[in-house]
Amino acid sequence: xxxxxxFLLLAGNVAFSAYGQYALPTTVTHxxxxxxxxxxxxxxxxxLWQQRSGEYRALCYQAFALAKLQLAETLRQNPxxxxxxxxxxxxxxxxxxxxxxxxxxxxxxxTYSEKSWKAWTAQARAKPLPGAVEFFQYAxxxxxxxxxxxxxxxxxxxxxxxxxxxxxxxxxxxxHVIMKGETADKEPRRQAVGQTHEIVMLVGDNLNxxxxxxxxxxxxxxxxxxxxxxxxxGTRFIILxxxxxxxxxxxxxxxxxxxxxxxxNRKHNALQxxxxxxxxxxxxxxx
Numbered sequence: 621x622x623x624x625x626x627f628l629l630l631a632g633n634v635a636f637s638a639y640g641q642y643a644l645p646t647t648v649t650h651x652x653x654x655x656x657x658x659x660x661x662x663x664x665x666x667x668l669w670q671q672r673s674g675e676y677r678a679l680c681y682q683a684f685a686l687a688k689l690q691l692a693e694t695l696r697q698n699p700x701x702x703x704x705x706x707x708x709x710x711x712x713x714x715x716x717x718x719x720x721x722x723x724x725x726x727x728x729x730x731t732y733s734e735k736s737w738k739a740w741t742a743q744a745r746a747k748p749l750p751g752a753v754e755f756f757q758y759a760x761x762x763x764x765x766x767x768x769x770x771x772x773x774x775x776x777x778x779x780x781x782x783x784x785x786x787x788x789x790x791x792x793x794x795x796h797v798i799m800k801g802e803t804a805d806k807e808p809r810r811q812a813v814g815q816t817h818e819i820v821m822l823v824g825d826n827l828n829x830x831x832x833x834x835x836x837x838x839x840x841x842x843x844x845x846x847x848x849x850x851x852x853x854g855t856r857f858i859i860l861x862x863x864x865x866x867x868x869x870x871x872x873x874x875x876x877x878x879x880x881x882x883x884x885n886r887k888h889n890a891l892q893x894x895x896x897x898x899x900x901x902x903x904x905x906x907x
């Protein structure tokens with residue numbers, strides 16, 4: 621098997637989370653190679669990177685250090701706000717690390733299921749991301765409210781709050797923790813917070829955590845919007861790394877319903893390689 625091709629497969633990712641819109645079965649036969657592709661091919665490296673790399677932890681610390689600097693500057697410039705100030709944050713892979721659930725699926729050789737996800741969240745054992753607890757405690761200590769807007773389901777609320785309290789997050793209660801309602805679009809919930817508070821910062825791992833403009837856009841449009849809004853990132857929008865799952869995946873096929881084989885082909889077609897140039901040792905054509 622070509623080692624470069626195998627590396628690309630291992631470095632890819634499939635959404636195996638509560639937000640995943642598609643998960644591969646045990647194997648898929650890729651038409652161009654006639655080989656079996658397993659779920660392990662796609663998520664192994666991503667899960668290992670989140671769990672075992674110092675680089676992942678460094679990026680988390682960096683994000684929350686930047687968030688603290690920006691919040692301190694906001695407070696300095698606005699010492700007497702007319703409305704209460706608030707930060708909105710996502711939960712999964714933004715403040716809580718759910719990689720053990722992903723890892724267990726890998727160890728069990730199973731794909732994501734709602735049952736396995738809820739079995740994990742019911743345990744209330746997710747650890748906080750590096751730097752997250754300290755940042756949100758700093759925010760509350762300086763008079764800023766924190767609202768946790770998640771696309772977890774309503775029946776996960778009690779265990780989620782317990783998990784957050786155990787981890788040390790402030791204001792983890794039924795007023796500040798807002799779960800998914802009728803839609804995965806978080807904009808209505810953000811707007812509800814904005815009616816009573818001035819939202820000074822949003823924290824998340826998915827573009828949909830920041831603004832409706834990103835919701836259900838295709839991959840190219842998401843990239844264009846990020847370029848257009850680049851000044852917001854690192855100032856008002858603080859994004860955390862998540863290579864395991866996210867809306868970026870379904871954006872590759874713009875939310876279409878695809879079979880696993882079709883999705884696999886779409887991913888390979890989305891790869892952007894290059895045309896190798898000739899070296900001095902390679903023959904040239906004289907046609």
